[in-house]
Amino acid sequence: MSTSAAEQDGQRDAAAAGVQSVDRALTILEVLARNGEAGVTEVAAELGVHKSTAFRLVATLEAHRLVEQTEDRGKYRLGVGVLRLAGATAARLDVVQEARPVCRQLAAATGETVNITVLSDSSALYLDQVAGTSALQPHNWVGQHIPLHATSNGKVLLSGLDPDALDRLLPKLPSYTPQTITRKAELRAELEQVRDQGYAVAVDELEVGLTAMAAPIRNAGGDVVASISVSGPTFRIEQRTEEIVRLLKEAALEVSLRLGWGHRQVTTPQ
Amino acid sequence: MSTSAAEQDGQRDAAAAGVQSVDRALTILEVLARNGEAGVTEVAAELGVHKSTAFRLVATLEAHRLVEQTEDRGKYRLGVGVLRLAGATAARLDVVQEARPVCRQLAAATGETVNITVLSDSSALYLDQVAGTSALQPHNWVGQHIPLHATSNGKVLLSGLDPDALDRLLPKLPSYTPQTITRKAELRAELEQVRDQGYAVAVDELEVGLTAMAAPIRNAGGDVVASISVSGPTFRIEQRTEEIVRLLKEAALEVSLRLGWGHRQVTTPQ
DNA sequence: GCGGTCGTTGCGTATGCCGCAACCGATTGC
DNA sequence: GCAATCGGTTGCGGCATACGCAACGACCGC
Numbered sequence: 001m002s003t004s005a006a007e008q009d010g011q012r013d014a015a016a017a018g019v020q021s022v023d024r025a026l027t028i029l030e031v032l033a034r035n036g037e038a039g040v041t042e043v044a045a046e047l048g049v050h051k052s053t054a055f056r057l058v059a060t061l062e063a064h065r066l067v068e069q070t071e072d073r074g075k076y077r078l079g080v081g082v083l084r085l086a087g088a089t090a091a092r093l094d095v096v097q098e099a100r101p102v103c104r105q106l107a108a109a110t111g112e113t114v115n116i117t118v119l120s121d122s123s124a125l126y127l128d129q130v131a132g133t134s135a136l137q138p139h140n141w142v143g144q145h146i147p148l149h150a151t152s153n154g155k156v157l158l159s160g161l162d163p164d165a166l167d168r169l170l171p172k173l174p175s176y177t178p179q180t181i182t183r184k185a186e187l188r189a190e191l192e193q194v195r196d197q198g199y200a201v202a203v204d205e206l207e208v209g210l211t212a213m214a215a216p217i218r219n220a221g222g223d224v225v226a227s228i229s230v231s232g233p234t235f236r237i238e239q240r241t242e243e244i245v246r247l248l249k250e251a252a253l254e255v256s257l258r259l260g261w262g263h264r265q266v267t268t269p270q
Numbered sequence: 271m272s273t274s275a276a277e278q279d280g281q282r283d284a285a286a287a288g289v290q291s292v293d294r295a296l297t298i299l300e301v302l303a304r305n306g307e308a309g310v311t312e313v314a315a316e317l318g319v320h321k322s323t324a325f326r327l328v329a330t331l332e333a334h335r336l337v338e339q340t341e342d343r344g345k346y347r348l349g350v351g352v353l354r355l356a357g358a359t360a361a362r363l364d365v366v367q368e369a370r371p372v373c374r375q376l377a378a379a380t381g382e383t384v385n386i387t388v389l390s391d392s393s394a395l396y397l398d399q400v401a402g403t404s405a406l407q408p409h410n411w412v413g414q415h416i417p418l419h420a421t422s423n424g425k426v427l428l429s430g431l432d433p434d435a436l437d438r439l440l441p442k443l444p445s446y447t448p449q450t451i452t453r454k455a456e457l458r459a460e461l462e463q464v465r466d467q468g469y470a471v472a473v474d475e476l477e478v479g480l481t482a483m484a485a486p487i488r489n490a491g492g493d494v495v496a497s498i499s500v501s502g503p504t505f506r507i508e509q510r511t512e513e514i515v516r517l518l519k520e521a522a523l524e525v526s527l528r529l530g531w532g533h534r535q536v537t538t539p540q
Numbered sequence: 541g542c543g544g545t546c547g548t549t550g551c552g553t554a555t556g557c558c559g560c561a562a563c564c565g566a567t568t569g570c
Numbered sequence: 571g572c573a574a575t576c577g578g579t580t581g582c583g584g585c586a587t588a589c590g591c592a593a594c595g596a597c598c599g600c
Contacts, residue, residue: 018326018327018329018330018333019291019295019327019330019556019557020555020556020557020588021289021291021556021557021587021588021589022291022292022327022330022331023333023334025289025292025295025296026295026330026331026334026336027334029334029355030334030355032358033354033355033357033358033359036358039546039547040548041545041546041547049589049590050589050590050591051546051547051548051590052548052549052589052590052591052592053588053589053590055547055548055549056288056289056588056589057289057292059288059548060288060289060293060296061292061296063288063293064293064296064297064299064300069547073546073547073596073597074547078355078359079359080359080527080528080529080530082352082355082356082359082530083359083360083490083529083530084303084490084530085299085303085348085352085355085356086352086353086355086356086359086530087490087491087530087531088302088303088306088348089303089348089349089350089352089353089356090353090491100491104432105432108431108434108435108438120350125350125353125354126357127353128491129491130491130493131495144354144357145354288588289588290557290587290588291556291557291558291587291588309577309578310577310579311576311577311578312577319558319559320559321577321578321579322558322560322561322579322580323557323558323559325578325579325580326558329579339578344577344579345577
């Protein structure tokens, strides 16, 4: 808490973080995640600490392979250690564990990219991705937070919540393309339809030319705990919607069954 | 330094880590990645520090969402923050970029041409090539689409797919030389062998006089995302297969590690 | 070549972390 | 039902340790 006269950015929630040096080190990771690359001086300025302090912290992170420097004398960026940790994290989540073989098969059957998402912090957190056979990885979404109202996964996740949670999670509905749903009433109607038909569609709503379809994954209690989606270029998807929806719903059901859904009386009120 | 009477595992490289508390915190992440879950007491024992120290560190990690505690009785495990960081890392991950220095070294060590390929549209797409030291140079394959069943790279890429994808991708197996595999059953057996031994060989199967060997490159999820190969005139390769295979597998492993392939035993409770 | 910037390193100091011990809630044994 | 145990959590004081300072070498651009 020294130099309480930190004039630059007062909005940093510096307090309430137990160990100062660790907190600073982890903040460095977040800075690197945000900026992609950063030098020691830049990091030091962002933390409001001395250059040498930032360097020691970065060096410690580097010793654990969490960051790496681009060249001998260069900037720093996130390292492979992060990916190892992420692999262990994903392996721990039983949703991912159970869903992975199903995702593989779904990706093979449709030829498109398959994703698993969960609700996290008012957005859709992408947990896993299996690339389709068509081509190179279009985009790796894993770890990204994506708006709920502009994606098929998001709609599915929202459809599992009680209606008033909608206002709490999504006070506003920003627009990304002309197709993005921006009116609450329209979104509510859409979610109602998702609940009815058991899947969601998003055509050009997040990105023009990108279409995705998603279905809910339920746990033993019947709650929607995750969402599984198939996505690809609109022109490839739109001609095969029925087939993909069928495969998608089968896959979602399969994962739900593995998680224990349907094995006991479901007590969801109508 | 606390009393390093931690008798269990002496191999901890305690020294040479700049900031002590940060080093300990990051070690906690690694412990959690390895064990899946751990309590404060367990973590403290593993680090050789006091319970309270471990708790502060874990609490700081928790404030950054890198760990989270299970609701019931307060064990800790890796959190979603790790996935966010991984998303930022994966965004810049490029197979070619990560593989290039390794390819260079492999080309120098073997003196032969090294290639990187991925699966694309039912064939092997050559992404990168590093020429060997020999004067006798093959042509540049980069950008070419090459049949999957007649190349070592193709076999490796196929070996990462589920069996029924084979029929979809390769309805027919055209012949290029007398050595080309043209029967599905034979190809299946060959792929099985590739999976077992971790590399593939193709001798005179695409072009008479051309031999290639390839090994799989895997991403964090364990999928085969690319293939790396060493190729050259049959007469030069055939006498050094064991050496080349060893170097090749080392190189493939190195690239896989850079892409996050660090697979760990997960001791999830049954 | 010269000023500016960046990553890196030795050093002294007081800052912030660590170990101690006690607390609390839950679970177990008798 | 009570005591004993175990595991996570918290106040406190001493002292190790992480920090800021300043200087260095390397690089870049004017």
